[in-house]
Amino acid sequence: MLAAASNSKxxxxxxxxxxxxxxxxxxxxxxxGVVELARFATPxxxxxxxxxxxxxxxxxxxxxxxxxxxxxxxxxxAPIRIIDVFVPxxxxxRPFWLGLGAVAFDLLIALVVTxxxxxxxxxxxxxxxxxxxxxxxxxxxxxGLGTGSxxxxxxxxxxxxxCLAAVVAAVWVRAGWTRTTSAGRRALAVLASSTIALGIVAxxxxxxxxxxxARKAGTPPALLASARAxxxxxTSGAVGSALAKFPLSFTSALHGSIHQTDPAAGRATVTIAVxxxxxxxxxxxxxxxxxxxADGGVSMDRGTARLGTAAEPxxxxxxxxxxxxxxxxxxxxxxxxxxxxVTMDFSIDNTSNIVTGSVAAESGGSASGN
Numbered sequence: 001m002l003a004a005a006s007n008s009k010x011x012x013x014x015x016x017x018x019x020x021x022x023x024x025x026x027x028x029x030x031x032x033g034v035v036e037l038a039r040f041a042t043p044x045x046x047x048x049x050x051x052x053x054x055x056x057x058x059x060x061x062x063x064x065x066x067x068x069x070x071x072x073x074x075x076x077x078a079p080i081r082i083i084d085v086f087v088p089x090x091x092x093x094r095p096f097w098l099g100l101g102a103v104a105f106d107l108l109i110a111l112v113v114t115x116x117x118x119x120x121x122x123x124x125x126x127x128x129x130x131x132x133x134x135x136x137x138x139x140x141x142x143x144g145l146g147t148g149s150x151x152x153x154x155x156x157x158x159x160x161x162x163c164l165a166a167v168v169a170a171v172w173v174r175a176g177w178t179r180t181t182s183a184g185r186r187a188l189a190v191l192a193s194s195t196i197a198l199g200i201v202a203x204x205x206x207x208x209x210x211x212x213x214a215r216k217a218g219t220p221p222a223l224l225a226s227a228r229a230x231x232x233x234x235t236s237g238a239v240g241s242a243l244a245k246f247p248l249s250f251t252s253a254l255h256g257s258i259h260q261t262d263p264a265a266g267r268a269t270v271t272i273a274v275x276x277x278x279x280x281x282x283x284x285x286x287x288x289x290x291x292x293x294a295d296g297g298v299s300m301d302r303g304t305a306r307l308g309t310a311a312e313p314x315x316x317x318x319x320x321x322x323x324x325x326x327x328x329x330x331x332x333x334x335x336x337x338x339x340x341x342v343t344m345d346f347s348i349d350n351t352s353n354i355v356t357g358s359v360a361a362e363s364g365g366s367a368s369g370n
Contacts, residue, residue, distance in 0.1 A: 011075040012321070016150055018068035020159060023144055025061035027163040029054055030137045031170035062112060065105065079220065094218040097146025104140040107133050137167065141200070146217055151208045152343050152360060153327045161201060168197045211249040211362040214341065242312045243334055248363040252278030258348055258355045263292035270298050272346065272355055281309040284359060286328060286344070288320065305330040307342065307361075316340055326357070338363040 032054035073080050080098065084091040086106065089099035111133035118126045141163065150156040171193040175186040207213060256274030269289045276282035290301040303320030305328075306313060316332035318339075323329075326346040333339050346357040 011071050014071040015068060015075060016148070016322075018064045018071065019144060019148065020150070020156070022061055022064040022068055023140060023163055024159065025057055025064060026137050026140055027166050029058040029061055030134060031166050032057065033134070034167070034170040034174050058111075062108060065108065069105065092220055094147050097143055097217055100139050100146065101143035104136045104143055107136040107139070111136070138200075145204055145208050148208075149329070149341070150322065151204070151213075153322065153324060153329065154345055155324050155327060157204075157209075160204065164197050164200060168193045211251060211360055214362055242309060243315055243337055246282075246308075246315055247279060247361075248338060248340065249361060250276075250279055251358065251360045252276040252282070254284065254344070254346075254355070254357055254359050256284075256355050258346075258353050260298070266292055268292040268298050274355055274359075276359060281311075283308055283310060283313055284342075284344075285313065286320070286330070288323070303328075303330075305332060305342065307332055307340070 069085050072078070073082060073085065078093045080091060080093055084093075084098060085102060088102035088106070089095055091098045110129055114121060114126050114129040141160065145151050145160060148156070151160070172190055175189040208217070254274040254276055256272065258270065258272045260271075261269045267290065269287060271288075272284075272286040274284050276284060284305070284307050286303070286305045288298055288300050288303045290298045293299055300320065300323050303323060304318070305320055306315075306317045308315035316334045316337075318330055318332035320328055320330045326348060328344040328346065330342045330344070331339055332342055340361045340363060342359060342361045344357065344359045346355055348355055
């Protein structure tokens with residue numbers, strides 16, 4: 001019933017989109033590179049085909065990474081400077097995780113430059129740099145998990161875990177294909193790659209996917225307190241009291257209903273109203289307006305959300321900044337309160353119009369993605 005979103009936040013969407021595409025392309029490049037090093041070939045996949053795919057995908061990944069960097073710097077919300085792109089760990093916005101991105105980019109630059117000068121610097125030097133450049137991929141993966149605003153969204157979880165699994169599978173293929181390596185070393189490669197992958201997944205589940213990560217990652221306090229904030233309006237005593245009691249970080253199951261208007265002039269509105277099990281009396285309402293699609297969904301032009309209680313339903317109000325299928329992210333604001341980043345994962349029964357799922361909120365809004 002929901003469809004992909006599009007709105008005016010072009011730089012933010014470009015930064016997030018190119019970041020995720022870059023990770024997928026880097027993953028494919030590394031996987032083909034690892035398999036090629038194992039001298040993998042079949043009648044349908046000659047070795048020169050694998051080598052060509054590795055080279056061309058690497059060039060395409062470099063182009064997407066450049067666009068990702070340009071849009072991240074151009075977006076005025078997060079304080080990312082040109083120097084932060086090249087010099088790691090000196091920035092003010094999530095310095096460690098942004099610094100990992102700089103490290104990955106520096107490794108990529110070294111790989112591109114040495115590849116262009118391969119005939120001048122010699123094969124041995126090029127190969128040493130090429131091997132070191134493989135570290136670009138895990139560093140880029142951690143950079144995305146640490147800085148990205150999509151890390152907790154279901155589709156992003158699938159992409160990140162899928163990329164991790166693809167590289168591990170490539171290592172396994174190489175370990176099994178390289179007959180000159182002893183069985184003990186092959187087993188060690190399989191065990192080490194599997195352990196590292198499971199460790200990354202465990203860390204992802206316990207750190208960046210948990211509420212409060214924005215603060216822990218090093219988001220500047222000013223952004224945590226007033227991310228794209230609008231001037232606060234005076235509040236009554238009752239509303240102020242309700243705001244003071246409302247939690248700023250929580251995870252909860254949800255249950256409610258969904259309603260979609262009949263398309264008029266090709267447009268429709270989807271309204272989702274749910275209760276939160278873990279926050280006493282809490283109500284969440286999402287309204288999505290846009291072009292009606294042939295399959296019954298809506299391509300969002302505008303989306304709003306509000307969070308509060310039965311007595312004060314508009315404690316927090318704001319806009320939807322990400323919509324992918326039934327995964328929704330909204331930035332909600334209230335007078336004299338930090339902005340809330342609210343991530344919703346809906347499960348919709350179109351027969352009964354019942355909505356279930358989960359919602360997570362954390363203090364601190366961010367419009368900068370991967």
